[in-house]
Amino acid sequence: MGIVLGANQYGKAETRVVRVVRDGPRHELRDLNVSVALSGDLDATHLTGDNAAVLPTDTQKNTVYAFAKRYGIGEPEEFGLRLARHFVAAQPSIRWARVTIEQYGWQRLGPHSFQRDGGATRTCAVTVDGAGEAVVSGVTDLVLLNSTDSEFWGYAKDEYTTLPETKDRVLATAVSARWLLSSVDTDWAASYDGVRAALVAAFAQTYSLSLQQTLYAMGRRVLEERPEVAEVRLALPNKHHLLVDLAPFGLDNPNEVFVAADRPYGLIEGSVLREGAAANDGAF
Ligand SMILES: O=c1[nH]c(=O)c2[nH]c(=O)[nH]c2[nH]1
Known part of the structure; x- marks a missing residue:
């Protein structure tokens, strides 16, 4: 009986990133929980442990933080699209990326004071592959x-x-x-x-x-x-x-x-x- 590898994906789950925009005395806040899942030509790591095609999940986490600084976060969908496009474009072995985000809301109390929303959480799931992009x-x-x-x-x-x-x-x-x-x-x-x-x-x-x-x-x-x-x-x-x-x-x-x-x-x-x-x- 032959045994084969089936569908697989991997990535860093639940990277918590808080971005403060400090353009003046009135600060803006974004508070996200970002999960990355990548898929592609990843047979080797599963079958032989050859990791040449594996972009470490630690790198994915670092990318979330670096992008938050370099480009800002903006709307969670924009941030997700930027990340998912990056992973597919930057790594030839990666053919599919999904970035899922939870955004926790903060009510403004003052120019640099906030109160965490008790209620609903905004979410998004961005998928990028060779066939296109979906949000x-x-x-x-x-x-x-x-x-x-x-x-x-x-x-x-x-x-x-x-x-x-x-x-x-x-x-x-x-x-x-x-x-x-x-x-x-x-x-x-x-x-x-x-x-x-x-x-x-x-x-x-x-x-x-x-x-x-x-x-x-x-x-x-x-x-x-x-x-x-x-x-x-x-x-x-x-x-x-x-x-x-x-x-x-x-x-x-x-x-x-x-x-x-x-x-x-x-x-x-x-x-x-x-x-x-x-x-x-x-x-x-
Ligand atoms: O709106 C309802 N739908 C159901 O299918 C259901 N079943 C049940 O026990 N209560 C209710 N209420």
Whole structure:
């Protein structure tokens, strides 16, 4: 029986880089977590330990810091494109590079004082190979809650079903959304802000009969409002809020007191794209 090497990639994960722009008394801050993955002609290192084609992950980490100084960071998508293009262009053995970035937000408190955002994290994944370039922007941990306008009933039932049907429940989720841009020449900041606003508005304004329905409404809203977006993929954990039985204490509970359960949780996932468009799995 023959044994062969399959798909492989390697790189430095989670390089944390903070860049301060000190052009004057008013400083700017970018705070990123950058992961690099490279792939290409890397059979030799796996099969014989010949490392001639291997650009060390330590060098990749150094490149992140050097580029932050030399070119600045700018928008995370720009920084990712610059890095991914560099790795593919500079190393003949490297044919594919993916740079994934998390950007942590900081609120300005003063000219050189900041407060770390508690909430959502902006993300991007940039892929560069011989066939082209793709950028997927995203957001994680965007926690949203509707305290009404959510029902769940009429579902399939079998002998294990105990869930009561409800015409009024809390609907809460921590949105993970990623969206493919149709061009690498995009106003990244405006696009991110616009997509995020569309996701939030659709969540808040949808009278929900299922989280699945809300997911589709959110993806649809993004595609309707943001022409630069080709496809949206959403992962929505159903952060269950379970009504507490207060009857033992002689109290009723008309949707006022809940247990916020952390697990298990329903996980609703889906993609929304433009009709006739092919899903671009390689970019995600
Ligand atoms: O919006 C929901 N979708 C489900 O598929 C589901 N399943 C479940 O138990 N509760 C819910 N809620």
